[in-house]
Amino acid sequence: MEPLMAITIGTLFAAALYMMLRRSIVKLVIGLMLLSNAANLLIFATAGMTRGAPPLVPEGLTAPAGVVADPLPQALVLTAIVIAFGVLSFAVVLVRRAWEVVRADDMDRMKDTDT
């Protein structure tokens, strides 16, 4: 499982950075989406891949019995997904507004404010 996960995460990061380096602003946003997903998967993977061991405390005990999955990274991923959703929806709207104002899907045509 781990090698597959590592390759998936690596591919996602590579694809995201490739997309971000393109000139099109739509591809830039697609790159940002892939990037946040890659980061989420990576956090998920750092918890370690444990199968079928939910972190539940059996009745009558105060701590879970045996080896269980770490629930905290999943909570982190959940938070990160929510934040990424908000930020990316902003980015999508921004790209649309930028297209309306500049009438171009090309970063090379958006250099007026550069120095």
Added chain:
Amino acid sequence: MTPEVALPILIPLMAGAVSLVFWRSRLMQRLVAVGGSAGLLVTGLWLLASVSHEGIMVVQVGGWAAPFGISLVADLLGAIMVVLTGIIGFAVAIYSLATAGRGHEAHGYFPLMHLLLAGVAGAFLTGDIFNLYVWFEVMLVASFALLILGGEKAQMEGAIKYVALNLLSSVIFLVAVGLLYGMVGTLNMADIARRLAMVEEQAMVDALAMMFMVAFGIKAAAFPLFFWLPASYHTPPVAVSALFAGLLTKVGVYALFRVFTLIFHHSPGYTHEILLWGAGLTMLSGVLGAAAQFEFRRILSFHIVSQIGYMILGLALFTPLAVVGGVFYIIHHIIVKTNLFLVSGIVHRLRGSYRLERLGGFYRSHPWLAVLFLIPALSLAGIPPLSGFFAKFIVIRAGIEAEAYGVTAIALLVGLLTLYSMIKIWAEVFWKSLPPEGDVDPFPEVRQREMWLMAAPVAGLALCTLLIGLYPGPLHALAEASADQLLDPQGYIRAVLGEQGEGVPW
């Protein structure tokens, strides 16, 4: 109970919520803006007083003990930064009353400003690294929306670069937090610091340190990651520029200070060497970029970059004196830089342009404004007896004592070039005579009341600069005490985890 630790976060959040409730009432939004930011300033001062009396203060949110819940930690640096946030928030809130305009206020200018202040204050006070990420995002989302308020072409172009690079930095930060958690199994910064000392693989720790350096380096606009800043900071309404210039990059610098004094201080030979060269190149590239510009706010934006270099230099040298200098520099810079942006806004309001060749004659027509510009400008360049002189003096002296002659020489040269830039603005905007009528944009009359609202914060901040310059003693003592705290991570760890938290992991 110590409410003052949580209040600087709660007050702007509440103020933001209240001004959302009064979405349609312009008067209420304005009252809440001034009241909320004044409340932030007052609680900030309260917090600073308590922290300097009682040492590091900790609140375990929700009553969960330290490594399990989220801790709010206020040490001296955090408290100082909260006070500065309050000062800048208050000044910009008053200034915005005159400059924001109905259009921006109707689209939620003031609620966003409160949200931004809440994010900034939260980042300064949190003791949990994932929580720091969350506060960064709160701050970023508010800044995104403020940046494009008005929706002009230049703003859109600047915002795309700002958003893309800042999101990239957030993702790097998030990944680094995830990997760090995988290694030490905790998110509490004090606990991370304690456990990281026991980690064997130093290579992995260095790699993580580099990821944090890149993530915060983008936020702080350090070389070579600063290109989003001069592309975007000169586009939004001027009050927004001033708020960003004072606070946002400094949150990145604060995070660098926090992370590299508390968590990654085990192999300074590696990380701090990179920081040192980054600092030197940041100073140089920023000031050279400014020398090539002929637009008021673009010059100031590039100077933010070059000044960030001095602060990072203070951290990179990592001697007690250098850290004092870094902290002192942050304090001085936040006040001065915001003030310069506010002055540029007044000039723009009076003549309708930021371009130097279209401005002129202000010394003749508005001598008081010329004086108010000269105080922060000379302070930025480091002329005694203003605040910038002492800030630069401490950093440069620390550089010589640490025998980092190359970077110290750069720091001195950059001071000179800063003076050149400031004199350029002085000569073009204030000294030369007004260009002939045809070249001047038409500009609306400014009412007396508006003028007072714009001039009062500028004068207040200039007074702060003067006071720091003439009586640097108390502030220097404060910076020294906070540097002592920064360089003694054990004190921070003890304050958060308690005495019994030492040593063995649970």
